[in-house]
Amino acid sequence: MKNRKLRMAMIGGGKDAFxxxxxxxxxxxxxxxxxxxxxxxxxxxxxxxxxxxxFLDEDRIYTDYKTMLEKEAAMPADKRIDFVSIVTPNFAxxxxxxxxxxxxxxxxxxxxxxxxxxxxxxxxxxxxxTGLMLLLCHTYTGYPMVKQARRxxxxxxxxxxxxxxxxxxxxxxxxxxxxxxxxxxxxxxxPKRSGKAGSMGDIGTHAFNLAEYVTGLQVESICADINxxxxxxxxxxxxxxxxxxxxxxxxxxxxxQIAAGEENNVKIRVYGEKGGIEWKQEDANTLLVKWLDKxxxxxxxxxxxxxxxxxHNCRTPAGHPEGYLEAFANLYRxxxxxxxARINGETPQKEWLDFPGVEEGIRGMAFxxxxxxxxxxxxxxxxFTV
Numbered sequence: 001m002k003n004r005k006l007r008m009a010m011i012g013g014g015k016d017a018f019x020x021x022x023x024x025x026x027x028x029x030x031x032x033x034x035x036x037x038x039x040x041x042x043x044x045x046x047x048x049x050x051x052x053x054x055f056l057d058e059d060r061i062y063t064d065y066k067t068m069l070e071k072e073a074a075m076p077a078d079k080r081i082d083f084v085s086i087v088t089p090n091f092a093x094x095x096x097x098x099x100x101x102x103x104x105x106x107x108x109x110x111x112x113x114x115x116x117x118x119x120x121x122x123x124x125x126x127x128x129x130t131g132l133m134l135l136l137c138h139t140y141t142g143y144p145m146v147k148q149a150r151r152x153x154x155x156x157x158x159x160x161x162x163x164x165x166x167x168x169x170x171x172x173x174x175x176x177x178x179x180x181x182x183x184x185x186x187x188x189x190x191p192k193r194s195g196k197a198g199s200m201g202d203i204g205t206h207a208f209n210l211a212e213y214v215t216g217l218q219v220e221s222i223c224a225d226i227n228x229x230x231x232x233x234x235x236x237x238x239x240x241x242x243x244x245x246x247x248x249x250x251x252x253x254x255x256x257q258i259a260a261g262e263e264n265n266v267k268i269r270v271y272g273e274k275g276g277i278e279w280k281q282e283d284a285n286t287l288l289v290k291w292l293d294k295x296x297x298x299x300x301x302x303x304x305x306x307x308x309x310x311x312h313n314c315r316t317p318a319g320h321p322e323g324y325l326e327a328f329a330n331l332y333r334x335x336x337x338x339x340x341a342r343i344n345g346e347t348p349q350k351e352w353l354d355f356p357g358v359e360e361g362i363r364g365m366a367f368x369x370x371x372x373x374x375x376x377x378x379x380x381x382x383x384f385t386v
Contacts, residue, residue: 005034006336007081009072009105011065011096012088014040014050018184019110020087023137024054026328027085032336037072037081039065065096073103081105082339090201091193094119097134101126106339108135108332112205112368113361115195117386120365124358133342135335136356138209138364140266142327144301145287147354148310149270149277150214152289158272164243164251165269166211168203173237173257176230189235197368198235200226203266204255204371205364209356210268211253212363214279217245219367219384226375229258241371242381284323312351331355362386 008027013020020040027033037060040050044063051061062068072081083106086096094114097107101123113136114120127134140146153161177185187193188202195201212218224241228234237258243251267280275291285301299306302318313330315322334355341348366386374382 005032006083006339007036007079008033009037009039009060009068009081009084010035011039011068011084011086012041012092013038013085014043014046015053016041016046016183017087022325022328023085023087023108023332025325027332027336029325029329030333030336032333032340036060037062037068039063039068066099069096069099069103069105072105082343083108086110089187089193090195091115091187094123097123098126101130101132104130104132106133108137108335109361110137111209111361112195112201112364113358114365117362117365117369120358120362124362127358133335133339134358134361135331136358136361136364137328137331138206138213138356138360139324139328139331140206140210140281141213141354141356142313142330143279143281143284144306144310144313144322144327144330145279145285145299146210146214146327147313148287148299148306149268149279150216151307151309152277152287153215153270153272157274158270158276159274161215161217161245161247161249161270161272163271163276164211164215164217164245164249166207166251166267167254168207168256168264168266169254169259169262170199170203170257170264171260171262173199173230173233174260176232178233189233189237191234194235195368196235196372198228198233199237199255199257200239200371201235201368203257204239204253205367206266207253207255208367209360209364210266211243211251213356213360214268214277215245215249215270217247217249218363219243219251220246221381222370222374222384223380223382224371224374226372236372236375239371239375241374281324284327285321309351309354 039062041047084100085108178189221244227238238256240254278288287299289297337352338348
């Protein structure tokens with residue numbers, strides 16, 4: 001492949017969608033990707049208007065993803081897309097992802113990865129058959145200081161891990177927002193579109209993924225309390241779970257969307273024999289390392305003492321704030337660098353390969369299945385099955 005931008009198509013994410021605009025800001029940040037085609041809405045007029053506003057060629061603005069994938073696959077190699085980004089609600093992930101892989105396109109996909117655990121497993125099988133790649137957009141793993149935390153724990157500096165606390169409080173669903181016509185609230189609280197879980201599917205999966213990513217451990221059993229606080233809501237809007245990880249480590253996970261006044265204060269603390277680490281999104285450039293027998297250390301993004309994985313994902317010198325969009329862009333950059341290397345028959349750098357994929361997607365869907373099962377069970381502790 002000659003040195004060029006990777007060509008991308010987007011499914012969903014039109015002018016009336018929040019997350020589509022975030023994706024476009026993210027993949028444009030590094031100049032590695034060109035959006036050349038789109039089926040941007042299930043409403044034809046919105047799909048067309050959105051494509052025009054993004055200056056797509058008229059013949060590559062589509063009103064349904066099936067037509068788009070068929071026509072893009074038939075194009076010559078110097079024009080055909082390299083990958084598809086699927087930014088629809090999760091009930092509309094599986095079919096377009098499977099078709100994209102069948103047509104030979106790599107896939108970027110929003111979380112949760114699918115509507116059900118079985119669909120996620122089928123998607124993994126398809127990836128194995130095709131040899132193609134998938135990026136799952138667990139944004140918080142893209143923060144450089146989250147990567148620093150992971151690498152710090154891997155170094156063994158804190159000794160054996162003993163305790164994990166992860167929390168994700170939001171307040172935006174403290175009222176019956178879904179009954180006002182608010183689109184984001186409507187699909188997230190609808191079991192036909194969101195699946196078995198509400199808050200645990202939407203943000204609980206983020207907290208779960210962050211805990212497993214940072215610690216390098218996997219949950220083996222779970223004991224959950226799941227609540228629906230707002231009267232008349234069809235899915236959970238609050239919950240917590242005790243977690244048992246491998247190696248005998250215990251943890252606590254909290255995810256709620258009825259914590260009035262909270263925004264997106266996702267936070268993780270991990271404690272070992274010699275001390276602990278703490279990171280929170282509200283101060284994303286800072287990682288605290290707390291020691292048993294000496295003062296707390298403050299690690300800052302952009303500093304020269306960071307691990308190579310953290311440095312690779314820093315974009316500005318120390319003291320210049322980086323946040324959610326940069327973390328999102330790091331996912332796209334690592335994915336596109338890896339795709340380009342493989343197209344060119346080169347070996348990707350280890351730092352490029354550090355992005356979530358189908359395995360994390362399966363673990364996330366298993367979390368939804370298990371946390372809801374435990375929340376509904378009389379016997380509260382259940383084995384975490386995948």
